[in-house]
Amino acid sequence: MELALGVCFEENREPEDLEILQGETRTIIQPASLKDPKLEKLKEVLVGWINTSLKREHIVVQSLEEDVYDGLVLHHLLGQLSGVHLPVEEIAVTGAAQIRKLEVILEALDQSLGLPETAARKWSVKLIHTRDLLATLHLLVAMVRRFQPDLALMPDVSVEVVLVEVNKSGIRSVKQVEHITESRDLADNSSGVPKKEDPIDELMKLDSHKINTVIQAILHFVNTQVSPLGLHVTDVEKQFADGVILLLLLGQLEGYFVPLCEYHLSPTTKSEMLHNVILALDLLNDRELQVSNVDPQDIVSQDLQATLKVLYVLFKKHKNR
CATH class of the missing domain: 1.10.418.10 (Calponin-like domain)
Incomplete structure (x- = not known):
């Protein structure tokens, strides 16, 4: 047997x-x-x-x-x-x-x-x-x-x-x-060529007030984009953890609508949240907006550093809108 x-x-x-x-x-x-x-x-x-x-x-x-x-x-x-x-x-x-x-x-x-x-x-x-x-x-x-x-x-x-x-x-x-x-x-770094450290990784090594200054700048940028949808973000870690606002923000910035059937608008489980975040990262990759060293689960787990990395990529591209 x-x-x-x-x-x-x-x-x-x-x-x-x-x-x-x-x-x-x-x-x-x-x-x-x-x-x-x-x-x-x-x-x-x-x-x-x-x-x-x-x-x-x-x-x-x-x-x-x-x-x-x-x-x-x-x-x-x-x-x-x-x-x-x-x-x-x-x-x-x-x-x-x-x-x-x-x-x-x-x-x-x-x-x-x-x-x-x-x-x-x-x-x-x-x-x-x-x-x-x-x-x-x-x-x-x-x-x-x-x-x-x-x-x-x-x-x-x-x-x-x-x-x-x-x-x-x-x-x-x-x-x-x-x-x-x-x-x-x-x-x-499988190629063996040294890579420049991610800006957010460098940021997290600084004093807390400098980190907070960057967070406030990113929050202002985000709220400028999502306010027409009746949304307002005050907590970076918690409000992006389920992927919903992230998907809506992507749509606003990149000029497309993500069909509601493609994601969970009111996710209630971690599995549904993870689905939303993975979809958002896939859409970023489709737009050739590379996010380094971000595990989708980290965002669901309200990891500040991972969430900032995703938002910073969007901020860097669209900050002059």
Whole structure:
């Protein structure tokens, strides 16, 4: 009997409770790592990215472990992001049908990703189908890097894992750290060319009264734009956290209307707020307004520095309006 890794640790079983086939090696996330806030934030961003990408197809993902394993989501993502449409059945009900579908999809995905063989070993048909969270995360992160590199993923996400191998001599286990996303420095400077520090990062090193002066200038700019809509902003962190005013501000500045069906006008959950913020950052990227080192979840979490970075990009472009 083989147990799905994700299911195993949702039940908080220890590694020795796993039943693994002889000659097989399994990589098991330690239960404590599953509670890491960085890992949780990465999962939230990936769920938001999938739901934004597949909104037109009315596909909603709530759990990476439970909603990706059967190939339906991966099939639609591949079609939306790369234009590759595969002749596979839309809904595979049986396990055997799901595995056949995943074989076709992952082969096409590996070709589209153009990754070396060692990278592709981080996931497989078997691992994805058994709801292996680590393999699913590795695959989705690789897809983001390939198809939407401007999406800000949580950097420095790693988990402690146990490699468990069963052989004729018994069970051998080794602990190690598995990196899911690279460090911020590597992500932002893979070319090796030094980059100038972001103006907001520099600002936050100054005295509080200087920071407040800049905030007041940005608030004045924002309110000048949104006052015709009957809006007034007094709190940068809180009032932009749900993404609504940010989307309305973008529309005012860039001269377009974001259809109400594309976002949540009165969001009540963090998932809805995250959807709005991701959409706003995507619109910024479409306008080639690059925002450095901003995780959508940071804005939802009312991070002042992240919110100022987004607003400063708009202020810099439109301050003379």
